Amino acid sequence: MLAACADRYGPPDVVVVRDVPLPTPGPGQVLVRVAATPVTVADARIRGARFPKGFGHLPRLALGVRRPRATVLGGSYAGEVAAVGAGVVVHSAGDRVCGLTDGLGGAHAEYVLAAENGAVARIPDDVTDVDAAAMLFGGVTALWFLRDRGRVAPGMHVVVNGASGAVGTNAVQIAKYFGATVTAVCSGGNAALVRSLGADHVIDYARQPLAGSGGRYDVVLDAVGNLSIAEGTALLAPAGLLLLAVPTLAQLVVPRSRVVRGGAPERLADVQWLLQRAARGELRAVVDRTLPLADVVAAHRIVDGGHKRGNVVLTLPAGDGPGR
Numbered sequence: 001m002l003a004a005c006a007d008r009y010g011p012p013d014v015v016v017v018r019d020v021p022l023p024t025p026g027p028g029q030v031l032v033r034v035a036a037t038p039v040t041v042a043d044a045r046i047r048g049a050r051f052p053k054g055f056g057h058l059p060r061l062a063l064g065v066r067r068p069r070a071t072v073l074g075g076s077y078a079g080e081v082a083a084v085g086a087g088v089v090v091h092s093a094g095d096r097v098c099g100l101t102d103g104l105g106g107a108h109a110e111y112v113l114a115a116e117n118g119a120v121a122r123i124p125d126d127v128t129d130v131d132a133a134a135m136l137f138g139g140v141t142a143l144w145f146l147r148d149r150g151r152v153a154p155g156m157h158v159v160v161n162g163a164s165g166a167v168g169t170n171a172v173q174i175a176k177y178f179g180a181t182v183t184a185v186c187s188g189g190n191a192a193l194v195r196s197l198g199a200d201h202v203i204d205y206a207r208q209p210l211a212g213s214g215g216r217y218d219v220v221l222d223a224v225g226n227l228s229i230a231e232g233t234a235l236l237a238p239a240g241l242l243l244l245a246v247p248t249l250a251q252l253v254v255p256r257s258r259v260v261r262g263g264a265p266e267r268l269a270d271v272q273w274l275l276q277r278a279a280r281g282e283l284r285a286v287v288d289r290t291l292p293l294a295d296v297v298a299a300h301r302i303v304d305g306g307h308k309r310g311n312v313v314l315t316l317p318a319g320d321g322p323g324r
């Protein structure tokens with residue numbers, strides 16, 4: 001099968017599309033023929049070995065010291081079950097599914113292996129493969145930060161820093177879903193986009209930096225990583241919470257009250273939550289553009305630019321099944 005492989009850390013053009021062995025599903029695994037898979041900031045961070053301030057090369061201990069341990073990147077996908085391993089009962093060949101790979105990567109390929117008991121769910125008929133693939137990375141992140149940690153509820157005022165990206169476009173909609181008033185921070189060119197997602201107020205960061213803007217919010221979600229803890233907590237109303245999606249090492253290890261940081265878990269229930277809302281038209285996947293797998297280097301370049309609108313999604317044509 002064809003796969004986008006990163007054999008070393010480096011700029012976008014280290015990624016090469018080439019033939020690799022087709023994986024075989026073992027017990028409890030499903031083999032998914034990938035139809036759509038986003039290139040995310042996480043993929044670009046791993047490929048470039050670029051991590052938030054203070055981490056240096058530390059993440060390489062987990063990701064691969066000299067080169068990415070998972071040669072094929074890609075943490076989320078949508079497609080069709082091509083084959084199942086022994087003991088699989090929930091999914092069968094032909095099911096449309098989408099999922100997250102629990103940090104193992106492998107989705108930037110014609111086929112990806114998924115654990116049946118992992119975060120892999122049926123895609124509702126009303127949701128396209130591209131939309132399903134696009135919404136998972138930012139969606140599970142925004143849901144965990146805002147619903148589970150921020151406990152966003154009616155009457156609260158939430159500000160989303162980085163509102164037009166993958167995390168932000170989901171965060172704006174999810175905060176609105178839970179009844180909050182939402183202020184979105186992004187470039188002026190994306191003001192109409194975030195308003196269309198439900199933002200009540202928009203701050204163009206080029207005209208008015210969020211830090212020092214004098215606003216008071218119940219929840220501050222920083223999906224950019226440019227707020228210090230002092231700047232973020234100065235924006236909080238009494239009992240407000242600062243949610244850091246991109247903490248520096250220092251922000252991660254020094255405990256602070258009213259500051260939440262960490263990595264969002266990849267849970268089946270959250271994937272299903274997102275898909276159900278998307279099927280009902282309550283949540284919209286924002287897709288900057290789709291590109292064929294062959295253009296994976298261009299996709300990485302766009303993601304590296306730091307200004308994609310929502311998601312950049314690789315698409316793969318329908319194949320003839322494993323073994324072709």
Ligand SMILES: NC(=O)c1ccc[n+]([C@@H]2O[C@H](COP(=O)([O-])OP(=O)(O)OC[C@H]3O[C@@H](n4cnc5c(N)ncnc54)[C@H](OP(=O)(O)O)[C@@H]3O)[C@@H](O)[C@H]2O)c1
Pocket residue numbers: 040041042045137138141161162163164165166167168185186187188190205223224225226244245246262263264303306307308309310
């Ligand atoms: N903790 C976790 O579990 C977790 C999970 C997923 C992602 N993340 C992290 O979250 C971050 C965001 O990911 P993403 O996929 O949403 O990124 P993205 O799609 O690249 O979006 C970044 C957004 O930041 C905005 N932006 C750029 N410069 C800005 C500035 N100076 N002030 C305010 N906004 C600015 C951009 O808006 P404009 O284009 O309008 O300029 C863009 O929409 C990444 O660093 C990622 O690593 C963390």
